[in-house]
Amino acid sequence: MTTLTLPSRREEAWRWSKLDALRALADQPHGTALIADDHFIGLGGPRLVFVDGVLDADRSTPGRVRVEPLDLATDHPLGKQATGPGWRLTLDTDQATDPIEIVHIATGGANHLPARITLGEDAAATIVETYVGAGWSNRLTQITLARSARLMRSVRMLQSSGFISHRDEAQVGEGASLVSIFLGAGGMDCRVDGALHCTGAAAYAEMGGALLTQGEQNQEAAVSLRHDALDGQSHQTWRAVAKDRSTASLAARVEVARGAQKTDGEQSLRGLLLDRTSTINLKPELEIFADDVKCAHGATVGELDRTALFYLTSRGIAPARAKALLTRAFVADALSRIGTEAVRDAFTADADRWLERAL
């Protein structure tokens, strides 16, 4: 038996987590890998396939990405278990790379993978990560963006079962921009965890996405975004859709430090219950120590608008399709933040497939 120390639900930050299955998954053996090609969007850039956290070199063209031992320091209880070899992207000043696609295939059991992304001044990168398969995939990604660097990251979680724990820790420098959008549209449970620090003036950080749950699934996102410098901007747009007896939880926190005047933070957490038996938890938090800031925030949970459903069906659209259209519109806000059209279309198609299965 593996001795695995997991956070307790008695801790506030983990109160909605359901981690019990991780112990059993940690002791299970790996299985057989899926075909990776089916899960690349086809952006023409480097491709990496990790099978149970190990690079499949035959199926990868890593470009500037290196796979090597990484020693990342963190006190995050799940993130710190992602040790050993990981992937690293380092771009120097003004460098850019074609969009990088990473497919994580889990075959059962547990797999852990650390990652380090370091972008120099004015460097730019786009990274798309896709999780498929079954088992526990545990990730820790540390990101440092130097002045005016730009990172656009899109992560879709499509595992058929198991658990994905995804911890991001980022430092966003002066005028730099970090956008990370997540989609949970598989059959697994997940915890998306973020600690983003806007350390430079006029830094921009965004973390958001859509979690879609059904059956007995439990998905959650817990993001803390801290502004330490002047003129920072941040966005957290999250949408949760829950069906059957599933639970989706969103906890988003904005901290504005004493000197971080003129911060403009926006937080929008919205939940849609497709059944009366499903649960959505929302926890918006603001902690502001500066006096000249703007922090808009909204948190709402509701059901599909019955009048809108009648309007659509009265024009000939079948009820299931009408529900799918309205639900799709509900999550569209979150996915519209993805900058690359092909990536946005692929994520929207994944959300549509989920809706077709669920409704």
Place this chain on the structure above:
Amino acid sequence: MLKIENLHAEIDGKPILKGLSLTVNAGEVHAIMGPNGAGKSTLGYVLGGRPGYEVTAGSVTFDGHDLLDMDTHDRAAAGLFLGFQYPVEIPGVSNVQFLREALNAQRKSRGEAPLSGAEFLKLARAQADLLGMNQEMLKRPVNVGFSGGEKKRNEMVQMGIIAPKFAILDETDSGLDIDALKAVGEGINRIMRAPDKAVLLITHYERLLEYVEPDHVHVLVDGRIVRSGGPELAKQLEAEGYAEVAA
């Protein structure tokens, strides 16, 4: 085309329609007029199949089929169109997407081939032009940010695209200025005045009937039709009021 016999309906246990009978033949335009609370909108919703409106007695046949036995979307596919008094705003769904889905769902259930994106756009643009609706509004989310008049024009554009057999238009004239009223009236005549189509105009005032002349006018009071007549009845109602005419 539509035959309503002794229709009783209630909402939350409260009776609204109390024995309404009406026959509308192909090629006819009927106007239902009546005071507030008479059950005019309820009649529209019951025929359209809105959940929560419970039919407790009576029957409705549409083209020989039991309308009350059909699901809401099947009624639309069978050729029934309900024009809403308050068209619904649907953020995140564009007019074009909504209408193409609606039209193709109806075509599919009738065994017809779906329209391609290009074919549909051509049809939608033509109808928008005829109703004087800015084509940009086709791309916008359904009714979001539209004025009252624009929403009603949008209802008519939808009716033009869907080309139903039978239209129930619930207070389509409310909230319209004179120009919009004229445009909507012309739209109704152009789309629905045909030997194989029929219209049930639900209205409070006579002014729309100046543009769409009805063949029959009915006065609905307290869930029943208390008087029927020709177009002159509408003018009499306007001059004398419901209380006088229905007495």
